[in-house]
Each structure stands twice: as C-alpha cells, then as structure tokens.
Amino acid sequence: MRMCQVGIRIRTGGVQPRLRAWLGGLMAVLMAVTCVVAEPAARRSAAAAPFPVAPVNSALATGYNFNGQLGDGTTTSRDTPGPVALPEGVSLTNIDAGDYHNLAVTSEGRVLGWGQNAYGELGNGTEPVGVVSIPVYASLPAGVTVTQVSGGYHHSLAVTSDGRVLGWGYNGYGQLGDGSTTTSNVPVEAVLPQGVRVKQVAAGYSSSLALTTDGRVLAWGDNNRGELGDGTTITRHTPVWVHLPADLTITQVAAGDTHGLALTSDSRVWGWGLNQFGELGTNPTWNYSPVQVPMPGGTLKQIAAGDRDSMAVTSDGRVLAWGQNNAGKLGDGTTTHRSTPVEAILPEGVAVTQVDTGVFHSAAVTSDGRALGWGGNFDGQLGDGTTIERHTPVFMLLPDYYAATQITVGRYHTAMLAERASSHTSLTAQPTHAAPGDEVTLTATVTCSAGEPTGTVTFWDGDRQIGTAELNSAGTATLRTTELDEGQHHITARYEGSDICPPSDSEPVTVTISAEPSRASLHLAKEFAGFVTHSKGKHKAKHWHAARLSAWHDHDVIKYRFIVTNDGDVPLHAITVHDSRTGTVSCTTDTLQPGRSATCYATHKITWKEKSQGYVDNTATATGTREDGETVTSNKAHLRVDITYK
Known part of the structure; x- marks a missing residue:
C-alpha cells in the first residue's frame, strides 16, 4: 500500500515532555484519519538486546499508552509493568520498541506487533490506524521465519532465519532498503549485496543498520548527519557498507536517532553520525565515518544507542553511559551531558545483563531477573509506581513471580520479556485406608520453574486445616496425623509460595477411616513345575530343598508355577507376577475375589553361568490393584533349583 507523504519533520524540542506526548498522539490520529502528510519529529530508542533469548511466556509494559503500546487492550497509561495480552500459548524470544509501537518474535518465528500503526509499522497489511492495543501478527511471506526484530520511529526491521532482511512501515528515506521510497504496510525485502547474509538489525530514526554473518556492517536510509557511516551525507535506498577498518570483526550494532554504534570482538566501540552531545564519546562534532569511542577498558558484552546518548554493559554487570543526559537518563546522578563514558550508579550489589536507552529514559535487566529504570518518568x-524523574536507576515494580529477561524502551514507555514462575504440588497418603487413631503420613512434593522451592505447605481436609510442614531441600514436606475421624477425607496440600515461587494446590487424595478397615492382601507361592530338555536321557527334579535337574544338553528350560491368593477381604484386579528371572507375567485381568487363587506359569532358559554354579536362584512378587487404584504387593516368594549333570 502506498501512502501520501512529504518530507517534513516537525521538531518539538522546546515543548514540555507531556505536551510533546499529547501532540505526538494527536498527530498519529490525524495521520490515520486522513493521510500521511508529515513525518512527526521524535527521537527514538535503540534496539534492545539484539539477539534472541530463551523462550518466555510473558511480556510486560509500563508508561504511556495513548497508541496502545502497552498491549493490554486499553489506551490507559500505567506506572507499573503489566502483562501484554499475548495470543494464548505464545512464547517470545525477542522484543524491541519503536517510538510508539512494539515488535516481538515468537518461538515459532512469527512477528507480533502492537501500538501505533499509522504508517504500517505493524506490518499486518491493514489500513493506517493510530491505535492497536492488542498484539497482531505481521504478514510475513509464506514459509519465512524471523529470528530478530528492531523498531524505528515509524519503520520496522526483521532478520529471517536464512539471513535476509525484511522491512515495513514508513520509507520516505529508503529505510526499508528495497530500493524505493514507497511506504509499505507489509514486509518487503531489503536488497542486500550479493551473497551477504545478516544476523542482526537495528532501526534508527529514519535509517537502518545490519550486522552481517562475517562481522561487517551495512547501513541504509537517511544520511543527513552521517548516520550511515559511509563517509558521505547521501541518503541510500539500498544497503551500503559502513566504512569501518577492515581488520575489525563486529559483534553487535546499535542505531540511535542520528548516530550508530558498533561493538567489536575485542570490546572496542566505534561510532559515527551526529555527535551533538558527545554521543560518540568525543567532543561534539559530526563524523561521517566511524571513529573509535574512548572506553575505560575491560570487556563489554552489549551496547545501546538512544536519542543523543550511548550505553554499554560490561562483563561484570556495570553500565557505562555517555552523551545527552536530559532527565538524568545516563544514570550518574546528574543531568550533565558527558562526552566520555561515565558509570551509572546502580543499586548496591546489582549486576546488569542488558540495557536500552531512548529519548528521555533508560532501562536495564539485572542478573537476578529484576528491571531497573531511570530518567524521565x-x-x-x-x-516504579510514580511519575518522579530519577537520575539514578530504581527498581521497577514487576508483578509477583515475574522475572525479566530482555528490555526495550520506546519514546514514553518500556516493554520487556518476562517469565512468570510456576510451581506444582503433588500429594500422597500412606495408607489410604486406616482405622481410627492409626497414623496416616501425608507427603507433599513441590517443584518450581524459578529454582528450589522453599517455605511452608499447608494440609487441608476439605476446608479444615490439618497442619503445616516446612519443605526440605528435596522439595518435600511431610505431615503425620492420627486425628482423622471415621469416614472419607479428601485431603489436599497447598504450597504457600516464596519470593520466587508462586503458591499451588495439589489434587485431592482420598483417605478412608473405618472402625473395621478393609484389608487388601496377596499371597504368592512359587513352585517348580518341571523342565523341558532336548536330552533323551533320564531326569529328575525336586522342589527345594531337594529340587534337582539332571541335564544332558544345552538350552534346558525350567518351568515355574505361580499361585496367587487373595487373602484379604477386598477384590483385587490386574494380578501380575514379577519374577527376577522370567520377567513380568500377567496372571489374570479378571477380578480376584477374596479367598480365591489364580495360577500362572513362566519359563526360564538355564544359562551357562547357572550351569557352572550348579543352581538357579530367583525371587518373585505379585501385585494387584484395589478399586481405588492403590497397588497391593504380595510377599516375596523365593525358589532355588539345583542343577546336576550325568
């Protein structure tokens, strides 16, 4: 779909932030109702964590929601993270925010989008609309799966599993890379150099970057401030090579509003484009070709580029930041712009694994699954439950039992991938039939997806609490009780939860207490029933203690007789014999009534080892099941057959 468009940028630098947000939302609505007559000005955040993470079952979002960018089905802003309304059963591996929209990759390689869709930013092929408050699927080409996404101001990028680049949304500067300036509401393919494959993309304000599989960097789109790093200010409608030194291997790229960053395999950072506030780590000046950012040393594992600022995460979990510091988004406790990297002041003992930075605020994920935010609010x-501006990082108030794994910032909102922990509680009772006053042992076993469960299990008889027990290191809690009254009891166990594991309830277990409890019992007798031999000679065999077999040839076989007797007072089903030599023998699938017996046979071929040792020695047990499914096991029946040869 082609939308009418003109190359106007409306700058709002002198407008108060909340009024700027209102103007931005109003403009989106006007564009959706009429046609695209301008590209509203804004500053955008960089790509978040560039590469996929392990699949998680949730996404959370907080902040401005005029365009539905929180994805909760409303346009109501919120000051604490809440769940995004994902399709049922979906898990996510990657997320990134544009200014007013979000993109996420599912574990199946599909792309979900929500928020503003005035230029087709969501790629679902629909008419322009300012508000999409529930995630929708992008219309990917048939058979295509995606591994990573990045949201720009009004355009979106994706990497396919075979290394191609798809783009959709606004294309007035060629930022989709398809050789045109035609805006598209469905994905189109960027024209990569022949034979080149891409593993990561980063969308800027109106430019795009891509990291190739061999560690080089491509760029396309707007180049008015040198954001393509090709030594010119020529806008490019198809990808061109960023002029990085040939001996560098790049491991990640990040695109800010009008500057780009690249992280090398040896932890150096290079930058290009606008350097108005020192976002390239040097005194303010424009750089149409990459320059090295002076870093304090150490190993870096991630970079991020924002509106006019840049960030990096060190291997020991610190955050370095430089550039514009409006609203305190560098996190160093000031609002002073920095042309060299400074360290954000993290809470004591906290290590960061990933960071993102945007127009007025920044956010990070910690090594223990918490989320931090700082800057404009x-x-x-x-x-954090407030709208107070923070000049150092503060913890976000995540919902209970959620752990963040990847975070991204939009213009006035934050989104993240998160895993909601789950627990499972099971319960056993022994015995399930007892007399009044007899001891019944209740054992609860708890597992938790977030780690080792700790805390208390409460045992219930219907709505009456029986007692409590603490979980041990194996995740079990045991309660012994003699206080069950006569009758049937439906016992459940409730795990009360911990800081990291949510509560859960077991399925009920029925315990019957009666003055004359039914008794389930089996008795097994095992007998020598003869043998089969290929010899024509005489033979004899006796029951132990005097059972003997005279064997003349190989492959002699002993035949056993098993007699199973129900010597209890309840019917038993599925009578089965388990023998250490013959294996499992099904005696009868019928019901074995009290006082009745079932007979079955099995054979065992004598081995050379048994012939050498002169005997065959084995043990058997029988099992049956009660009406309630409980298994009843017999005594152990032992038999030894001596073997002699003539």
Whole structure:
C-alpha cells in the first residue's frame, strides 16, 4: 500500500515532555484519519538486546499508552509493568520498541506487533490506524521465519532465519532498503549485496543498520548527519557498507536517532553520525565515518544507542553511559551531558545483563531477573509506581513471580520479556485406608520453574486445616496425623509460595477411616513345575530343598508355577507376577475375589553361568490393584533349583 507523504519533520524540542506526548498522539490520529502528510519529529530508542533469548511466556509494559503500546487492550497509561495480552500459548524470544509501537518474535518465528500503526509499522497489511492495543501478527511471506526484530520511529526491521532482511512501515528515506521510497504496510525485502547474509538489525530514526554473518556492517536510509557511516551525507535506498577498518570483526550494532554504534570482538566501540552531545564519546562534532569511542577498558558484552546518548554493559554487570543526559537518563546522578563514558550508579550489589536507552529514559535487566529504570518518568515509564524523574536507576515494580529477561524502551514507555514462575504440588497418603487413631503420613512434593522451592505447605481436609510442614531441600514436606475421624477425607496440600515461587494446590487424595478397615492382601507361592530338555536321557527334579535337574544338553528350560491368593477381604484386579528371572507375567485381568487363587506359569532358559554354579536362584512378587487404584504387593516368594549333570 502506498501512502501520501512529504518530507517534513516537525521538531518539538522546546515543548514540555507531556505536551510533546499529547501532540505526538494527536498527530498519529490525524495521520490515520486522513493521510500521511508529515513525518512527526521524535527521537527514538535503540534496539534492545539484539539477539534472541530463551523462550518466555510473558511480556510486560509500563508508561504511556495513548497508541496502545502497552498491549493490554486499553489506551490507559500505567506506572507499573503489566502483562501484554499475548495470543494464548505464545512464547517470545525477542522484543524491541519503536517510538510508539512494539515488535516481538515468537518461538515459532512469527512477528507480533502492537501500538501505533499509522504508517504500517505493524506490518499486518491493514489500513493506517493510530491505535492497536492488542498484539497482531505481521504478514510475513509464506514459509519465512524471523529470528530478530528492531523498531524505528515509524519503520520496522526483521532478520529471517536464512539471513535476509525484511522491512515495513514508513520509507520516505529508503529505510526499508528495497530500493524505493514507497511506504509499505507489509514486509518487503531489503536488497542486500550479493551473497551477504545478516544476523542482526537495528532501526534508527529514519535509517537502518545490519550486522552481517562475517562481522561487517551495512547501513541504509537517511544520511543527513552521517548516520550511515559511509563517509558521505547521501541518503541510500539500498544497503551500503559502513566504512569501518577492515581488520575489525563486529559483534553487535546499535542505531540511535542520528548516530550508530558498533561493538567489536575485542570490546572496542566505534561510532559515527551526529555527535551533538558527545554521543560518540568525543567532543561534539559530526563524523561521517566511524571513529573509535574512548572506553575505560575491560570487556563489554552489549551496547545501546538512544536519542543523543550511548550505553554499554560490561562483563561484570556495570553500565557505562555517555552523551545527552536530559532527565538524568545516563544514570550518574546528574543531568550533565558527558562526552566520555561515565558509570551509572546502580543499586548496591546489582549486576546488569542488558540495557536500552531512548529519548528521555533508560532501562536495564539485572542478573537476578529484576528491571531497573531511570530518567524521565512523566508517564510512568520507569515502572516504579510514580511519575518522579530519577537520575539514578530504581527498581521497577514487576508483578509477583515475574522475572525479566530482555528490555526495550520506546519514546514514553518500556516493554520487556518476562517469565512468570510456576510451581506444582503433588500429594500422597500412606495408607489410604486406616482405622481410627492409626497414623496416616501425608507427603507433599513441590517443584518450581524459578529454582528450589522453599517455605511452608499447608494440609487441608476439605476446608479444615490439618497442619503445616516446612519443605526440605528435596522439595518435600511431610505431615503425620492420627486425628482423622471415621469416614472419607479428601485431603489436599497447598504450597504457600516464596519470593520466587508462586503458591499451588495439589489434587485431592482420598483417605478412608473405618472402625473395621478393609484389608487388601496377596499371597504368592512359587513352585517348580518341571523342565523341558532336548536330552533323551533320564531326569529328575525336586522342589527345594531337594529340587534337582539332571541335564544332558544345552538350552534346558525350567518351568515355574505361580499361585496367587487373595487373602484379604477386598477384590483385587490386574494380578501380575514379577519374577527376577522370567520377567513380568500377567496372571489374570479378571477380578480376584477374596479367598480365591489364580495360577500362572513362566519359563526360564538355564544359562551357562547357572550351569557352572550348579543352581538357579530367583525371587518373585505379585501385585494387584484395589478399586481405588492403590497397588497391593504380595510377599516375596523365593525358589532355588539345583542343577546336576550325568
């Protein structure tokens, strides 16, 4: 679909942040109702964690929601993270925010989008609309799966599993890379150099970057401030090579509003484009070709580029930041712009694994699954339950039992991937039939997806609490009780939860207490029933203690007789014999009534080892099941057959 468009940028630098947000939302609505007459000005965040993470079952979002960018089915802003309304059963591996929209990759390689769709940013082929508050699927080409996404101001990018690049949304500067300036509401393929494959993309304000599988960098789109790093200010409608030194191997790229960053395999950072506030780590000046950012040393594992600022995460979990510091988004406790990297002031003992930075605020994921935010907070984008501007990182108030794994910031909102922990409680009772006053042992076993469960299990008889027990290191809690009254009891166990594991309830177990409890019992007798031999000679065999077999040839076989007697007072089913030599023998599938017996046979071929040792020695047991499914096991029946030869 082609939309009418003109190359106007409306700058709002002198407008207060909340009024800027209102103007941005109003403009989106006007564009959706009429046609695209301008590209509203904004500053955008960089790509979040560039590469996929392990699949998680949830996404959370907080902050401004005028365009539905929180994905919760409303347009109501919020100041703490809440769940995104994902399709049922979906898990996600990657997320990134544009200014007013979000993109996420499912574990099946599909792309979900929500928020503003005024230029087709969601790629689902629909008419322009300012609000999409529930995630929708992008219309990917048939058979295509995606591994990573990145959201720009009004365009979106994706990497396919075979290394191609797809783009959709606004294309007035060629930022989709398909050789045109035609805006598209469905994915189109970027024209990569022949034979080149891509593993990561980063979408800027109106430019795009891609990291190739061999560690080089491509760029396309707007180049007015040198954001393509090709030594010119020529806008490119198809990808061109960023002029990085030939001996570098790049491991990650990040695209800010009008500058780009690249992280090398040896932890150096290179930058290009606008350097108005020192976002390239040097005194302010424009750089149409990459320059090295002076870093304090150490190993870096991730970079991020924002509106006019840049960030890096060190291998020991620190955050380095430089560039524009409006609203304190560098996190160093000031609002002073920095042309060299400074360290964000993290809470004591906290290590960061991934960071993202945007227009007015920044956010990070910690090594223990918490989320941090700092900078502007006028719409609750820091997720701390307030709208107070923060100049150092503060913890977001995640819902109980959620752990963040990847985070991204939009213009006035924050989104993240998160895993909600789950627990499972099972219960056994022994015995399930007892007399009044007899001891019944209740054992609860708890597992938790977030780690080792700790805490208390409460045992219930219907709505009456029986008692409590603490979980041990094996995740079990045991309660012994003699206080069950006569009758049937439906016992459940409730795990009360911990800081990391949510509560859960077991299925009920029925315990019957009666003055004359039914008794289930089996008795097994095992007998020598003869033998089969290929010899024509005489033979004899006796029951132990005097059972003997005279064997003349190989392959002699002993035949056993098993007599199973129900010597209890309840019927038993599925009578089965388990023998250490013959294996499992099904005696009868019928019901074995009290006082009745079932007979079955099995054979065992004598081995050379048994012939050498002069005997065959084995043990058997029988099992049956009660009406309630409980298994009843017999005594152990032992038999030894001596073997002699003539």
